[in-house]
Amino acid sequence: MIKRVLTLTAVVAGAAIMVAQDTKQPPPTVVVPKGKQISAKERDAIKKIQDAKTPDEKIAAVENFVTNFPDSMFKSSALFEAAQAADQKGDFAKAVSYGKLSVDAEPTRFDALLLVAGELAQHTQKYDLDKEQKLGESEKDVKQALDLIGSAPKPAGVSDNDWAAFKKDETAEAHKDLGLIATARTNWPTAASEFKMAVDTEATPDSVLMARLGNAYNETGNYADAIAILNKVEGLPNLDPRVKAFADSELARAKKGGK
Numbered sequence: 001m002i003k004r005v006l007t008l009t010a011v012v013a014g015a016a017i018m019v020a021q022d023t024k025q026p027p028p029t030v031v032v033p034k035g036k037q038i039s040a041k042e043r044d045a046i047k048k049i050q051d052a053k054t055p056d057e058k059i060a061a062v063e064n065f066v067t068n069f070p071d072s073m074f075k076s077s078a079l080f081e082a083a084q085a086a087d088q089k090g091d092f093a094k095a096v097s098y099g100k101l102s103v104d105a106e107p108t109r110f111d112a113l114l115l116v117a118g119e120l121a122q123h124t125q126k127y128d129l130d131k132e133q134k135l136g137e138s139e140k141d142v143k144q145a146l147d148l149i150g151s152a153p154k155p156a157g158v159s160d161n162d163w164a165a166f167k168k169d170e171t172a173e174a175h176k177d178l179g180l181i182a183t184a185r186t187n188w189p190t191a192a193s194e195f196k197m198a199v200d201t202e203a204t205p206d207s208v209l210m211a212r213l214g215n216a217y218n219e220t221g222n223y224a225d226a227i228a229i230l231n232k233v234e235g236l237p238n239l240d241p242r243v244k245a246f247a248d249s250e251l252a253r254a255k256k257g258g259k
Contacts (some may be wrong), residue, residue, distance in 0.1 A: 042069050049078060055085035059094075076106030083115055092123045110145040110152065114173050117141040121180035135181050142177045149174070165203040172202035176209055179216070192216035199229070207236050207243045214250045223258035230254060 045065040052058035062082035066075060083098035096119050102112035120138040124131055149170050154163045179194035195213035202209070210233045217226035230251040234244065 042072060042074075045069060046074065046078075049081055052085075055089040058082065058085040059098075062098075076102045076109050076112070079105060080109065080112050080115070083112065087115065087119065092119055095119050108148050108152070110148040110170060113141040113145040113148070114170065114177055117145070117177045118173070118180060121177055121184055124184045126184075126186075131184070135184055138177065138181055142174050142181070146171065146174045168201055168203040172198040172206075172209070174198075175201060176206075176212075179212065183212075183216070188216055188219040192220055192222065205236060207233050207239055207247075210236075211243055211247045211250065214247065214254070218250055218253050218257065221257065223254045226254035227251065227258065 045061070045068060048061040049058060049065060052061050059082050062078045062085075065072070065078045069075070072078070079098050079102035083095050083102060086092075086094035086098055096116050099112045099116035099119070103109050103116070106112075117138040120134045120141075124134045124138075128134065149167055152167065154160070158166075175194045175198035179191045179198060182188070182191035182194055192213065195209060195216050198209055199206075199213055210229055214226045214230040214233065217223070217229065230247050233239070233247040234251070239247075
């Protein structure tokens with residue numbers, strides 16, 4: 001899935017905590033309601049999450065935060081950090097678990113819904129006995145997230161342009177997840193359609209998503225469009241070697257198939 005790095009930055013002198021949900025676009029700002037205060041201990045616990053150097057350190061800091069501040073207004077954000085950290089270390093089960101706990105703490109948390117949906121879709125195997133159950137749950141989460149994205153109010157302190165770009169990337173993430181679900185079902189026409197919608201919607205180009213689209217085009221025999229999108233992938237700056245290797249393979253496949 002598209003990697004997001006969530007950080008909780010305590011504003012010691014102010015009345016807000018910045019919740020960075022995606023490295024691509026400026027994040028929403030959660031404003032502390034009037035009449036409420038954050039204790040020094042809670043701020044310190046948030047800072048430990050922010051300063052964690054490894055996924056394991058971050059997860060441990062989140063666990064400590066949730067244990068000591070179970071009613072914190074930032075509980076959902078902290079749990080989402082843990083979900084991201086688990087995803088980063090490749091722990092699918094914990095990523096889903098923390099993601100679901102984040103949604104439980106804040107049901108309108110569409111980013112957590114999308115994380116869970118993407119994890120379920122990517123880790124559902126062809127012969128899993130509960131394949132359709134997991135894919136159905138994933139699909140339900142994506143559709144719920146899309147509804148929430150459409151009606152989500154702009155947080156205080158975020159510009160109209162930044163909020164619009166953030167929502168575009170989250171909408172693209174939703175369509176990417178639908179593409180992953182279709183891929184798990186080997187429904188390649190739908191996968192290609194969803195991946196294309198994601199690529200066309202996202203505010204910031206994602207090389208992995210574009211490469212997935214190229215693969216889906218190859219699977220449907222649409223070699224001309226596969227070549228076009230994969231050439232774009234290869235033209236992106238600072239391309240991850242793993243993505244380049246995959247794009248090279250799919251590009252060769254498209255050129256061979258188009259002859």
